[in-house]
Amino acid sequence: MAFNNRIFYACQAVAICKTGHTPLAGLGANAAMMKGVQSVGITSNFTLDQAFELGQIEIYENSEEIADIEVTIEKVIDGDKLLYGAACGNTVKTDMVAAGKGRCDIYLGIFTDADSTTDGDAPLQVVMCSGMYVSSVSYTYPSDGNATESCSFTGNDKFWADNTAGVVPNPRTSFGSPSSGFDGTSVPSSGLVRRTNVKIDECDIPFAVKSQSEYDASSKSHGRHIVSISASTDFGRESIMELGKFGPYHRYAGFPVEVTSEWEVTAASGDMVNVSGSHPNLGSGESIIIKDDAGTIIDLGLKNKLSSVSYSGGDTGGGNATVTYSYSTFNKFNINGGGTYW
Numbered sequence: 001m002a003f004n005n006r007i008f009y010a011c012q013a014v015a016i017c018k019t020g021h022t023p024l025a026g027l028g029a030n031a032a033m034m035k036g037v038q039s040v041g042i043t044s045n046f047t048l049d050q051a052f053e054l055g056q057i058e059i060y061e062n063s064e065e066i067a068d069i070e071v072t073i074e075k076v077i078d079g080d081k082l083l084y085g086a087a088c089g090n091t092v093k094t095d096m097v098a099a100g101k102g103r104c105d106i107y108l109g110i111f112t113d114a115d116s117t118t119d120g121d122a123p124l125q126v127v128m129c130s131g132m133y134v135s136s137v138s139y140t141y142p143s144d145g146n147a148t149e150s151c152s153f154t155g156n157d158k159f160w161a162d163n164t165a166g167v168v169p170n171p172r173t174s175f176g177s178p179s180s181g182f183d184g185t186s187v188p189s190s191g192l193v194r195r196t197n198v199k200i201d202e203c204d205i206p207f208a209v210k211s212q213s214e215y216d217a218s219s220k221s222h223g224r225h226i227v228s229i230s231a232s233t234d235f236g237r238e239s240i241m242e243l244g245k246f247g248p249y250h251r252y253a254g255f256p257v258e259v260t261s262e263w264e265v266t267a268a269s270g271d272m273v274n275v276s277g278s279h280p281n282l283g284s285g286e287s288i289i290i291k292d293d294a295g296t297i298i299d300l301g302l303k304n305k306l307s308s309v310s311y312s313g314g315d316t317g318g319g320n321a322t323v324t325y326s327y328s329t330f331n332k333f334n335i336n337g338g339g340t341y342w
Contacts, residue, residue, distance in 0.1 A: 002124060004113040013118045013182060014040055014073060015107040015175065016086040018342045019131055022174035023107060029342045034073070035080040036188060038148070040108060042127065043070045044158060066239075066247050071106055071129050071153040076146045077139070079190025079294040082338040083151040084137050089342045092335045100235055100253035105130050106153060109175050119183035128171035130157040133251050137333070138232035139290070139298055147193035147292065154237050156247050190294040197293040200224060204289040208306055208325050209263045211272040225266040227322060229290060231298050233259045233333045256330045259300055260307070261288055267321040271311045282306060288327060294337060301332030 004011065015023040017031040027033055047065035073083055085092045088102030109123035132155035141147045161172050191197070205224060212225050236254030275281055285303035290296075307328040314321030 002112065004110070004124065006113055007110055008113065010116060011111040011113045011118065012040070013109045013111070013123075015109070016083065017105045017107070018089065019103040019105050021105070022176075024174050024176035029340055032081045032086045033182075034075060034083065034086065035186065036076040036078040036192075038074045038076060039072075040074075041072045042108070042129065042158070044068075045070070066156055069129050069132070069155045069158045070135075071132060071155075072150070073106075073153075074148055074150045076148055076188070077193040077292065077294055077296055077337075078188035080188065080338060081341070082296070082335065083149055084134060084335055085338050085341040087132070087134050087151065087153065090340065092341070094334060096233075096257065096331055096333050097253075097255065100134075100255070100257075103131050103133060104153070106132055107171060107175050117182050117184050120177055122177045123172065123175055125161055126171040126175040127158060127160050128174070129153070129155055130159065131155050133237055133253075134235060135237050136232065136234040137335075138230060139296075139335075141193070141195070141198050141229040141290070141292070143195045143227045145194070147197070154251065193292045193294050193296070198229070199291040199293065200226070202289075202291045204287040206263070206286045206288060206304065206306070206325065206327060208271075208273055208309065209265060212265045212268045212323070225268060227264040227266055229261070229263055231259070231261040231288075231290060231300060231333075233257055257333075259329050259331070259333045261290075261300060261304065261327045263325045263327075265323050265325070267311065267314070267323045271309045271323045271325075273306070273309045285329070286327075288329075296335070296337035299332070299334040299336070300327075300329055301334075303332070304329045 014034045014037050021030040023031050045068045049063045049065050051061045053060040087104040088099040091098035106129040108127045110125045111118045111121050111123050132153040135154040136152045138150045159171055235257055237251045238254055239248035240250045241248050282305050285305055287302045288300040288304045290298040304327040308326045310324045313319045
C-alpha cells in the first residue's frame, strides 16, 4: 500500500450516510459527499474501571467499559446539504424529537497527497464511524468571515479500512472511488453566506436586539447594527445499557433540550433592558427566525426569552461598546435548507 508524506485538506473527503447506506450505493437522499467542509476531527475515548483489593497494592482488575467516539465537523453555509440534515434526515425541518432519533454513518476518506483532487480516486484509507447520533449543532453568522455550521456526533463504533470484524461492511470498498464532484471545478451552490447574505429584513428579531436602532423606511432596512448571530443546541445524549450486552442499545436525547441564541450588537444606546426586583421582567416569549440567501431558515419558535444581557467594551483602548443578548427556549430547533434529505 502507498503511503502519504502528509495529510492535508485536498486529500480528504467526508461522506455522511443514513445508517445502513454507503457512498458506493449512490450519492442521493441517503448518502452525501459533504461540500464546504472546513475541518473534521475524530476522538476515541476508552473508559477503564479499576478494582482493587485488601492485601495488595497491585491492581486487582482493570476492566474495559464501552468506548466513546466523538466526531466534530464544521462546514460553510453554501446552499449545499447541511450536516444536521444529512445526519438526521428531513425531520430536522419540522420535528426536533424525530430528528433526535436519526442515526448516520460517517466516512472520512484519505486519498493520495500526490493528486490535486479526490474525484474518482480510490482512497488509501477510510475510517467509518458507524451508528452515530448528533450530539450538538450550532450555526454562526459573523460580520467578518463566512457563516458556518458545526456538528458534533457521538457513537461507539469506529473502523479503519477493512478492520471491521464482520460488524459492518468494509469501509474502504463501501467508500469506493466516488464521483464526488471535487474535480477542481466545485463551487458553492448559492455562494458562501457572508454578512451581506443574511436577510435581516425577513428575520424575526427579538425586541431588545432591535432597540439599538430604528427602522429605515427609505431603504426598507432595519440596520440593527448586529455584529453576529449564533444559534445552537445540545442533545445531551445518554446511554441505555442492558444485562448480557456490552454496548448500549440506545443513546437517547435528554429532553427537554435547551436551545440558545446569541445576538451581538454594536451599542448605540446602552443595552436598553430594564430590570426590576419587584415584579417579573419578561413577557410571554418572542419569535426568532433567521434567514439567509442560501435558503437556510433557522426557526427557534415563539417562546424565546431573554436569559442574559451583557454590556461591555468602549474602554480606553479605543474599541466600541457592544451588547450581547442571549435567548433561551426548549425543544424547538427546526432547520430548513440544503435541499432534500432522507
